[in-house]
Amino acid sequence: MSKIGVVTFPGSLDDGDAxxxxxxxxxxxxxxxHADPDLHGVDAVVLPGGFSYGDYLRCGAIARFAPVMETIADAARGGMPVLGICNGFQILCEAHLLPGAxxxxxxxxxxxxxxxxxVENSSTAWTNHFTEGQEILIPVKNGEGCYVADRRTLDxxxxxxxxxxxxxxxxxxxSSRDIAAIRNEAGNxxxxxxxxxxxxxxxxxxSLDGLGFFSSVLKHLADAKAAA
Incomplete structure (x- = not known):
């Protein structure tokens, strides 16, 4: 059985739901x-929504320096699937694992x-359950959810x-160009x-549409193990 790690920061709100x-x-x-850099053998990581460190400075700006994030950043660059939801998305941008803000x-x-x-891309570790062009219904709850980047980055x-x-x-x-989700170049x-x-x-x-993100990463991990 694949192991998915869910991080808790001070101020995390949706770690239990994730x-x-x-x-x-x-x-x-x-x-x-957040204070333990050990990932304890997980195969993928979820950074949940909430208000890490009270959103002081900027949303996610302090969380990116948490001890666990250094390990996660290294693992992500090595191919480990990482999903950032809401505040987790903000943390990924602050940690420069994703572009923009x-x-x-x-x-x-x-x-x-x-x-x-x-859904615009179904080839990622987290979206292979979907088909491109598929319309899904997912709750949104944010005050700082406007995705921005310079024109060159958006292009x-x-x-x-x-x-x-x-x-x-x-x-x-x-959000610029109606962006709700982005991936890194590798797709993990x-x-x-x-x-x-x-x-x-x-x-x-x-809806049950949110399950597709989690079942996608399990399929990705299973396929990777089968190919190894």
């Missing part, structure tokens, strides 16, 4: 602590609603297929602003 989603998908969950929503209001996305993301999902039927935060690191971990059960989610 752990539950990974468990429902069939993974063995390992809880990781997440800034205050253009309308200056917190947004909490069910949001439609279109490079477009050309390289690194835009993984876009907002459709309305952009909740003003994914940052997404909406919350797939809140769409994994019929009782509480608007």
């Amino acid at each position: 752990a539950r989603a990974a468990r429902i998908s069939g993974a063995e969950v390992v809880r990781l602590w 997440l800034t205050r929503n253009q309308h200056l209001h917190f947004r909490n609603r069910d949001q439609w996305l279109r 490079e993301l477009e050309a390289g297929g690194q835009i993984v999902a876009r907002y459709i039927r309305g952009n909740p935060n003003g 690191v994914l940052g997404i602003m909406p919350h797939p971990e809140h769409a994994v059960e019929a009782l509480t989610g608007p």
Whole structure:
């Protein structure tokens, strides 16, 4: 059974939800602590949503210096799948594992609603369960979810297929080019602003679409082990 590590920072809000989603998908969950650099043999890592270190300075700006992040950054550069959700996306950008930045929503209001996305790239470790062009319904809840980058970076993301999902039927935060999720060049690191971990059960989610992210990484890991 593949092991997915879920990091808890001071101020993490959705680490329990991310752990539950990974468990429902069939993974063995390992809880990781921000001050412990040991990844305890996990095969993939989730950086959850919330308000790490109270969002002081900038969202994710302090979390990127947590001892666990140095190990995660090295592992990500070595090919380990890493998913950053909401605040986790912000941390990945602050750690320079993904380009660009997440800034205050253009309308200056917190947004909490069910949001439609279109999957633009299904070749990543976290999206191979989907098909390109598939529309999925995932909750969004953020105050600093506006993805920004300079035009050259945005053009490079477009050309390289690194835009993984876009907002459709309305952009909740003003993100450039309706970007909801991006990946690194290798495709193992994914940052997404909406919350797939809140769409994994019929009782509480608007859909079961979020499970696809977690089942995708399990398939990716299984295929990698089979090929080894």
